[in-house]
Every structure is written in structure tokens, then in C-alpha cells.
Amino acid sequence: MKIGRAIVYFLVVLSLIWTLFPIYWVTATSFKPNTEVITKPPTWIPRNPTLEHYYRLFAEEHFHIYILNTAIVSIGSTILALLLGAPASYAVARHRISKTAGRSFLAWNLIVRMFPPIVLAIPIFTVFRQAGLINTRAGLILAYQVYSLPYAIWLLHGFFREIPHELEEAAMVDGASILTVFTKIALPLAIPGIVTTAILTIIQTWNEFLYALIFIYSQEKMTITVQIAGYIQEFKIEWGLLASSGLISSLPVLALSAAIQKYFTQGLAAGRGIKG
Amino acid sequence: MSLDRKTGWLFVAPALILLAFLTIFPIFYNFYLSFHETKITYKHIIYIWKGLENFEKIFSDSLFHDALKNTLYFMFVATASEVLLGLGLALLFKTKFKGKEKIVPLLLMPMMLPTIVVTAFWKTLLHPDFGAINSILEVLGLPKVNWLGDPSIAMNSIILVDLWQWTPFVFIFLYAGVQTIPHELEEAAMVDGASTLQVYRNIVIPLLKPYLLIVTLLRLIDTFRLFDKVYALTGGGPGTATESLTLIVYRYAFGYHLLGYAAALSLIMLGLISIVILVYMSYTRGGGVL
Numbered sequence: 332m333k334i335g336r337a338i339v340y341f342l343v344v345l346s347l348i349w350t351l352f353p354i355y356w357v358t359a360t361s362f363k364p365n366t367e368v369i370t371k372p373p374t375w376i377p378r379n380p381t382l383e384h385y386y387r388l389f390a391e392e393h394f395h396i397y398i399l400n401t402a403i404v405s406i407g408s409t410i411l412a413l414l415l416g417a418p419a420s421y422a423v424a425r426h427r428i429s430k431t432a433g434r435s436f437l438a439w440n441l442i443v444r445m446f447p448p449i450v451l452a453i454p455i456f457t458v459f460r461q462a463g464l465i466n467t468r469a470g471l472i473l474a475y476q477v478y479s480l481p482y483a484i485w486l487l488h489g490f491f492r493e494i495p496h497e498l499e500e501a502a503m504v505d506g507a508s509i510l511t512v513f514t515k516i517a518l519p520l521a522i523p524g525i526v527t528t529a530i531l532t533i534i535q536t537w538n539e540f541l542y543a544l545i546f547i548y549s550q551e552k553m554t555i556t557v558q559i560a561g562y563i564q565e566f567k568i569e570w571g572l573l574a575s576s577g578l579i580s581s582l583p584v585l586a587l588s589a590a591i592q593k594y595f596t597q598g599l600a601a602g603r604g605i606k607g
Numbered sequence: 608m609s610l611d612r613k614t615g616w617l618f619v620a621p622a623l624i625l626l627a628f629l630t631i632f633p634i635f636y637n638f639y640l641s642f643h644e645t646k647i648t649y650k651h652i653i654y655i656w657k658g659l660e661n662f663e664k665i666f667s668d669s670l671f672h673d674a675l676k677n678t679l680y681f682m683f684v685a686t687a688s689e690v691l692l693g694l695g696l697a698l699l700f701k702t703k704f705k706g707k708e709k710i711v712p713l714l715l716m717p718m719m720l721p722t723i724v725v726t727a728f729w730k731t732l733l734h735p736d737f738g739a740i741n742s743i744l745e746v747l748g749l750p751k752v753n754w755l756g757d758p759s760i761a762m763n764s765i766i767l768v769d770l771w772q773w774t775p776f777v778f779i780f781l782y783a784g785v786q787t788i789p790h791e792l793e794e795a796a797m798v799d800g801a802s803t804l805q806v807y808r809n810i811v812i813p814l815l816k817p818y819l820l821i822v823t824l825l826r827l828i829d830t831f832r833l834f835d836k837v838y839a840l841t842g843g844g845p846g847t848a849t850e851s852l853t854l855i856v857y858r859y860a861f862g863y864h865l866l867g868y869a870a871a872l873s874l875i876m877l878g879l880i881s882i883v884i885l886v887y888m889s890y891t892r893g894g895g896v897l
Contacts, residue, residue, distance in 0.1 A: 342699050343710065350714050353771065356739045357728045373742045419622035427615025436619065438893040443630045445884045447832045449853045450873040453640070453860050454633035457652065477629050480622060485894075509614045538721035540835045541853070545861055556723040556835075563723075563730050563839040570731060577727040581720050588719045592712060 361385070361574035368570045384571030385579075394558070394576060401554040401580075404468055404543075405536035408475035409483075409529050415476075416483035417525065421513055423484075424491035425499075437488060440481035448541055451477055456545060471546045471554075478539065479532050486531060490524025491517065530591050534584050555580045634877070640870035647864055654867075661871035671872065673847040674855045677762055681833050681851065685769045686826040690819065692770065693777025697815075698807065700778075701785050711779070718775045722835040729768045730840060755841055758848035765836050765849055773829070777822050784818030785811070824887045831880050852876050 360368060362380040388394045423433040455474055456465070464470030498520075499512045507515075518525075540556040547553055559580065562573045639654075641661055646653040665671050696714070700707060717725065732739045733754040741751045754764040788811060796806050834853040837843055843850040856876065860869035888894075 336704075339699065339702050339704055343704065346696060346699075346714060347710065349771070350717060350775070352739075353728050353732055354716065357731055360731055369737050371737075371742075372746065373737065373739065415622040415625060418618040422615045422618035428612060428619055434893070436623070438888070439630075440626070441894045442884060442888065443626070445828045445880070445887065446630070447853060447873075447876050447880060449832070449834070449856050450637070450877050451630060451633040453856075453866060453870055453873060454636035455629060456861075457636070457866065474629075476625055480626060480629075484622065509618075513618075534719075538723075540721075540723050540838075541857070544838075545857070556721055559723050559727050560835075560839045563727050564842070568730070568734075570737070573727050574731060577724040581724050584721065585716070585719055589712075 357574045357577060360570055361578055363571065365571060384575040388572060388575050388579065392572065392576075394555075394579065396551060397553055397555045397558045398580070400468065400552055401537055401556075404471050404475065404554060405533045407468065407472040408479045408536050409532040411472060412476060412479035412483040412532055413487075413525065413529060416480055416487055416528075417518070417521075418513065420484045420487035421491050421517055424488050425496065425517075427509065437485070440484050443477070443481050444485075448477060452542065452545055459546070465546060466548050466552065468547075468552060471543065474542050474546055475536050475539065477542075478535055482535060483528050483532055486528040487521070487524065490521050490528070493524075494520045527591055530587050534587055537584055637870040637874050637877075640867050641874055643867045645864075645866040647866070652866070657867065661868050664868065665871060665875065670847060670850060670855055674850040674852050677848070677850055678831065678833060678852045681762060681766060681769075682827055682830040684763075685766045685773075685830045686823060688766065688770055689774045689777045689826055690823050692774045693781055693822070694815075694819065696774070696778040697781035697785050698811070700782055701811075711782070715775045715779055717772045720772070722772065723839060725768060725772045726836050726839045729771070733764055733840075756845055758845045761841055761845060761848045765833075765840065768836055768840070769830065769833075773826065777826065780822045781815060781818055784815050788814050820890065821887075824883060824890070827883050828880065828887070831876075831883070 359375070359377055361384055362377045362382070363374070364379055364381050364383065367374055367378060419436075422428055423436060426433065428436075452474075455477070459465050459470050459474070464473065494517065499516050502512050502516055503509075538556065539554075540560065543554040543557050544560070547557065555576070559573070559576050562569065562576060642656065642658060643654040644657050644661075646655070700711065720728075731737075733741075735741055735751060735753050735756065738754070740754070744751060752760065755761050792810055793806050796810055801809070832853055833851040834857065837849045837851050837854055838857075841849040843854050852872070853876075856869050856872045859865045859872065
């Protein structure tokens with residue numbers, strides 16, 4: 332039994348090292364001066380810690396612009412997905428459209444989330460090009476509905492189904508319209524679910540790369556993921572910039588996902604039709 | 608239609624219209640494009656009817672063959688490794704030990720990071736000269752490995768990165784499954800004299816089967832899209848060693864502006880992944896709604 336214990340602890344420590352070492356290494360790199368990054372053998376702990384890379388990231392690379400762009404796009408697409416998704420998922424959850432129609436609608440939302448995104452990109456791009464939506468944040472927000480809208484609809488549908496509907500029925504008997512019931516009773520009750528949905532949708536768009544790469548081409552409108560991909564591909568790599576930009580970009584999503592830890596894994600599975 | 612139903616449809620209509628434009632129209636438009644060659648002018652797109660020519664070209668396109676082979680290899684090897692490792696971790700965390708609740712969130716960190724950031728992390732780890740992995744190998748007296756530059760290794764390195772990022776997802780998914788297994792069942796078997804191994808093989812694994820199947824399908828669907836990692840780490844190289852289907856469609860469409868050809872390729876992608884989607888939808892009954 333003693334040996335069994337020891338093996339369990341050994342494996343747990345091993346999995347922790349495997350998971351955390353890359354994060355530690357990049358964090359250490361971000362604090363090393365350029366000369367130290369390329370010394371051999373490498374220093375495992377920064378010998379002359381410096382903030383120069385973080386300073387350069389904002390002072391010279393203007394990384395805050397990409398953070399701002401990403402924030403605008405991910406918050407914008409989340410708001411749009413909630414505005415369109417909330418009434419739709421409410422109507423389906425309360426069977427305001429026929430059950431068959433509601434089910435087909437939900438099933439289609441699920442299927443769409445499993446499509447490779449590149450498959451939808453060519454037609455959307457072609458139409459956006461005619462409409463002058465290419466290289467605009469509004470265009471990217473609209474294109475992101477491929478991901479955000481079905482995701483929000485699935486998550487919200489689950490939340491609306493969970494809130495009790497007796498109150499709504501009582502209000503209906505008193506002559507309240509569906510719109511009143513929805514805005515005055517259902518929405519306030521669903522606020523925790525809506526916040527969770529919003530956070531999960533923001534994380535998803537914050538991390539997105541392919542559509543950001545396709546739909547935006549001017550430097551001043553780029554999102555962080557496209558900018559970081561640029562750092563990765565440089566012929567002469569700036570290790571400090573690569574490390575610091577990666578860490579800075581991860582902080583918001585790490586904070587957001589910690590805030591909804593319980594829902595995070597459920598969220599990854601939900602919108603894919605599994606209850607966590 | 609009752610008044611009730613009409614308002615219901617008004618609630619659904621905006622989402623439905625946008626969704627139809629973003630997801631149904633593109634499929635039909637891809638079909639239309641795939642039978643044409645396009646000439647893009649400043650204002651217009653000129654379509655030239657080509658029949659099945661695009662599809663014929665695809666079957667003799669060696670880049671397509673390589674990308675298909677690589678994508679399937681990545682899909683199956685990455686998924687299989689992630690499911691096996693994730694299952695191992697879930698079973699490991701089934702045992703009681705100190706600090707478990709604090710360790711689990713730490714193990715989940717990789718999957719919360721943006722994929723492109725994960726890619727950036729591993730760029731610094733896998734670099735042949737200054738990377739941490741080769742430095743460790745050197746310290747241990749082992750030969751250095753050209754992780755991304757050797758065509759016979761490059762795709763496996765991409766799999767390693769995916770493994771780091773997504774094994775936590777498989778782990779937490781199966782860990783949730785493990786916790787649904789009633790303790791009484793195992794205890795009863797133990798009382799009846801079953802060994803730990805027998806308990807795992809005859810009780811735990813069979814009860815985890817639905818979870819295993821679903822998480823496998825989810826990973827297959829996700830790995831099929833492979834793009835970010837190969838785009839940023841290898842650009843599909845060395846040679847064509849890490850070309851993926853999404854990567855070549857992206858390049859044909861947005862690099863060479865061969866919209867008809869790229870549309871035909873993307874339809875083939877859609878056809879391939881539809882098999883997995885169908886299995887998924889029928890197994891989960893459309894996520895529980897059908």
C-alpha cells in the first residue's frame with residue numbers, strides 16, 4: 332500500500348511539472364535580458380531580471396492597441412450574440428415555437444459548432460468584400476457570430492429551461508404580453524446564466540485566430556492573436572517580446588475563466604450538447 | 608398559426624436570419640463556387656463554368672494528398688494520446704490524496720490559454736538552440752532533436768503541443784464521469800473479493816464508456832480543424848510535412864485567390880467531418896434535443 336501511495340504522488344508531481352514547466356519557462360524568459368535568453372547552458376532562474384520586454388511591448392510595439400481591438404471585437408460580438416440569442420433561446424425553451432421547430436433549431440446550432448470554420452469563411456468573405464465589411468471591426472464582429480451565436484443560444488437555452496416558469500404563467504394570466512414577461516420576469520431571473528454565457532463567449536472570441544487573420548489586414552485593427560503569430564514567425568525571433576505578449580494576452584482569459592471555474596468545463600462541453 | 612406562435616417566431620427570427628446567412632448560405636455558395644473558376648476584379652467576381660474540373664484537379668493534387676494524410680494522422684494520433692493520457696489522469700485523481708482540490712485547477716491551465724499563446728510558449732520550448740527541451744536533453748547528456756525542422760518529427764512535435772493544451776480537457780471531462788460512479792458499486796465488488804484491476808476493468812471503464820466515446824468524438828472534430836499551430840510554428844513545412852487541410856484551403860483561397868478550387872476542397876472537408884458529426888449527433892441524440 333505504501334508503494335502505491337508513493338507511485339500516486341510521483342505521478343501527480345510528474346503531471347504538475349509537465350503542465351507548469353512551460354508556463355514557468357516562458358514567464359522566466361519574459362524577465363530575462365536579451366543576452367541572457369541565448370546563453371548556454373540556459374539560466375533556469377533569471378539572473379538579471381528586467382522589465383524591459385514589458386516596457387518595449389507597450390512603448391514601442393503599442394501592444395495596448397491590439398488589446399483594445401481584441402476587447403472591442405470580443406465584447407462587441409458577445410453583446411450581439413446575447414441580443415439575438417437571448418430572445419431566440421427563450422422562445423425555444425418556453426415552446427413559443429413548435430417543439431419540432433425548436434429542436435431542429437437547436438440541433439442545427441450544435442451541428443454548426445462542429446463545422447471546420449474555414450468551410451464557412453470563403454463565402455462570408457466574398458459577400459463581406461462586396462459589402463465593404465472586410466478589414467472592419469464591425470465585419471469581424473458579424474463573422475464571429477458563426478462561433479458566438481450558436482454557443483450563446485445553446486448555453487442560454489439551458490439556463491432559461493432551469494428557471495421556474497410559474498411566475499411567468501401567473502403574469503400571462505394577468506394579461507401581460509410575452510415581451511413583458513420576457514423582459515420583466517425571465518431576463519432578470521436569468522442574469523447569472525447570462526453573465527456566465529457572456530464570459531464564455533468573450534473568452535472564445537478573445538482566443539480566436541483564423542477569422543481574425545482572414546478578415547483584418549491593417550496593422551492598426553489587428554487582434555492580439557494575429558500580432559503574436561507575427562512574433563512567432565519572425566526570422567530573428569524576439570524571445571522577450573514573444574514571452575511577455577503571450578503572458579499579457581492570457582491574463583484576462585485566465586482571470587475570467589477563474590471567475591467561472593465551475594462553468595468553464597461545462598461551457599466547453601455545452602454548446603456541444605453535453606451537460607457538464 | 609396562433610398569435611402566441613407568431614410572437615415566438617418574432618423572437619427567433621433575428622437569430623435565425625443571421626444564422627442562415629452565416630451557415631446555410633455558405634454551404635450552397637460553396638457548391639456554386641466549386642463548379643466555377645473565379646476572376647476577381649476590383650468590384651466584381653466573374654464566374655466561369657468549369658463543371659467537375661476542380662474536383663478532378665483535387666484528386667491529382669499532391670499537396671491535397673499530403674495535407675489529408677497529415678490531418679488524419681494528427682487527428683487520430685493526437686486524439687488517441689489525449690484520451691489515453693486523460694483517462695490515466697482521471698483514474699489517478701480517483702484515488703484520495705492531499706491537496707487534490709488545489710491541484711486540479713492548476714492542471715487545467717493549458718486549455719484556458721489562447722491556442723496561439725500556447726503555440727508561442729512551445730516555440731520557445733522547442734527551439735533547437737535556445738529551447739528549454741533541448742537544453743534539458745543536453746544536461747542529461749542526450750542528443751539534441753530538431754523538433755520542428757526535421758520532416759519526420761515535425762508533425763509529432765505539433766501533436767505534443769496539442770497534447771499539452773488539450774489533455775486537461777479530456778481529463779476534466781472524464782474526471783466528471785468518474786465522480787458519477789457510485790462508491791457502493793466498487794465497495795461491493797471489493798467485498799466480494801475483486802482485485803483493484805478487476806474493479807477498474809469490469810466496473811469503472813464500462814461505466815465511463817459513454818464519456819470516453821463523447822470526448823473522443825469531440826477531440827476528433829476539434830483536431831480535424833488544425834490550423835493555428837501549424838500556421839505559426841511550421842507554416843506547413845518542412846516541405847509538406849505539416850500541411851493541414853485548413854491550412855491549404857486558407858492558402859488557396861486567401862493567398863492564391865482560387866476561390867472555386869478552395870470551395871471544392873472545403874466541401875470535401877465538410878463531407879469528411881460530417882461522418883464524425885453524424886455519429887456524434889446520433890449517439891447524443893442531437894445533444895439531448897432530438
